[in-house]
Amino acid sequence: MRSQDGSRQARQEVPPPGVSRAERNDHLTESHGAQRPRRTHERQHRRVLAHAQSTSGGGQRRCAAGDSESAVAGLRRRTREAGRPVQLTLEFRPELPGGFPVARLMLETEEVFGTPAEELARAEELAAAADVAIVVVGTTETIESEGIDRPTLALPDGQEELVRRVLAADPRTVVIVNSGGPVVLPWPSEAPATLLTWFPQQFGAVLADVLSGATEPGGRMPTTWAAAEADVPVWQVEPVDGRLDYAEGIHVGYREWLRRAAAGGPAPAVPFGHGLGYSGWEIADPALAAGSDEQAVVAVEVTNVGQRGGKHVVQAYVSRTAASAFDRPVCWLMGHAVVRAQPGETVTARLESAHPPR
Template identity: 75%
Template sequence: DGLLPIAADTTPRLAVIGHHARRGRNQGGGSAMVFPETVVSPLEGLRQRYGADCVTYAPGVVPEPELHHFERGTVTDPATGAPGIRVRYLDGEGTAFVEEVFPTGRCGWLGDERLARAATLEVVTRYTPAYTGHHRLGFAGLGHNVFRIDDRVLSAGPIVADSDDVLQAILNPPSRAFDVELEAGQPVEITLEFQPDLPGGFPIARLTLGTEDVFDTPAEELAQAEALAAAADIAIVVLGTTETIESEGFDRPTLALPEGQDELVRRVLAANPRTVVVVNSGSPVLMPWLHDVPATLLTWFPGQEFGAALADVLSGNAEPGGRIPTTWPATETDVPVWQVEPVDGRLEYTEGIHIGYREWQRRAAHGGPAPAIPFGHGLGYTTWQIADPNLATTTEDEITLTVDVTNTGTRPGKHVVQAYLSRTAPSAIDRPECWLAGYTVLHAEPGRTVTARIAIEPRSLEHWSVDEQAWLREPGAFSVRVGASVAQLGAAVEIPSPR
């Protein structure tokens, strides 16, 4: 309805709400993890773009306790004063045989000979608090520990896995955090003596030193979020998954967002109808409020420039030009495939070739539920009209479509025009209702019509024959439809059989 983009030169009052606005997920967990030089949070990016005076912030929801690693610039190596934390590898006699400095409070090892040789890791750093008052500092890792802040021993003893899944226990080890009173600008020395618990003796471990956020009561945090939203021109709610529910090494028990986030959207929307929701997850989640909010933006895990990229898109410097490569359900009961664990040692792939959007389309043809977001869907900041396609080339080696696409809006834009094949004649082959066969990306100024060309590989009309061990094309007619998603297609155009 035109709420986006939000031009930066209009100096709007923005209420940025949600724990993910301050602690956004820029990457996935597990072995995909890297250590970025810097990370721009959504809150930082929006304040840089619109001005700190124009942006207020409230977490809104008190999340489950989560240890956040010390970030660059908050800790220094006591030995040199340079940024980072120092790790000393000690042998059985307590002698350091090697040392190294990690840039943040997040450390990981995989197949590391030094870790296999070490009896103890001694981790030490100086942390400088940004404010005076109550803080929560701690660590996470599997093994025996002695944790100190200055000369105070706050933890001593073993930390064992709370899961039978070894990989999950390593990637998401239990954490311990402790309440301390600190003074702004006055560094404290943090030391952890750690004897890692190596599964089967294999040198793999993960260790985190960091902080837990301190919140008011859930009712107070929600009330503050509502008040900020009501006083703002536009509210931006940033929410998403956490590393404890979406990561490598374990399955998610539900597609729902963490507790309280859906209610936060409803309460903020009631306080300010001009609300944008930003979803920060790496895979589908349920969004029961999707059709109530004016705009929803899916960011996935967008990398270290998360906040800067978000500001570019929300301000209109860039268009949200993506198209969704998965299908997102409205409810969990709508999901076609939910049984994904072996039974008696076997997992039957009964869906066959009908995976993803193909199964959604097959069920829709028989009155099944529609998804919340269909495969290929995505909006930008203008509108489009797609004409019926023409067959420009049809041979055994080449099939090319041309289609006129008009930008009917008021802004330059990007569109992704998609072509889907279907079987027109009766078929002896188990086929989807339709299948993606080609697409093209185009750009157009307002009011301009451009001609898109979409190449379709002849292989897209073939099927694999197990009996003949070859790709074959079944005689008879196929058709192609073009549109903006699998759920928004135009008239069918028949593809004649090659002579």
């Protein structure tokens, strides 16, 4: 904006009465994206209605921000009178760092959520009355992003308890974990089915297809997921004095899990390479189909012993059979191949390694 002498001045947005600038910015941070603002910000969320107008019959009501709760209550009373139109106007001018006009505003007629304790109890009741319960948990953009490091692998507060209480109420529970990376999963052995969805596009439609059986979940784990944070082999992920040591050497990822398991360490909740579909498979003994100093080819017959067609990912791991003067993993992935077969059909998978281990 410009002053009377024509010079440019920075525009300063003034928070509405009763709402501090910090409260409003904090609310905007929480409400950006697809998640509902936290309970601790709900009062600010209601008060941030800068101007609320209600028209009923021939009258009009105007309300400032600090008075918006009474305005909403008045609107609720008027909407109960059939045939009387109600008009609500919301004016909101966000002030965001960097000047980016990104915000989400919600107009709600009734409170949707109760307290966390009330919602957990309601989830238990719904699960107990259902033939099959479906629980969706996962990370959000506030704790998982390409631009930040996660301080923990735990699910957000309350989600683990939600899963456990629903499982206790209904043993026929499917747990959906929607995240872009590993989270701690202490309960997979208790759940009949766990589905990892990896932030898919058109989440609802995709999930419905997989749960209904129209589509088979055919992925395999690219990482190892722990049952407890204490089981994770590597936690030093930030440089110290400008240096980050990879003390595990060649034992990175699943190799370190295998080395620790061979020494009596904990097993992961979901190991690298794991994945199930809607069919069953039998894998015959592998055979070396071809070999040279530059390449090894392994062939193996795979039979679909299930009731429907499906896909299977055959994986070949190799290990040394004699002692070595060099440090070697317990075993490591040589190659993998995807096969598809109908019930009763046998197909041959060929797995190639461009650089066989020596």
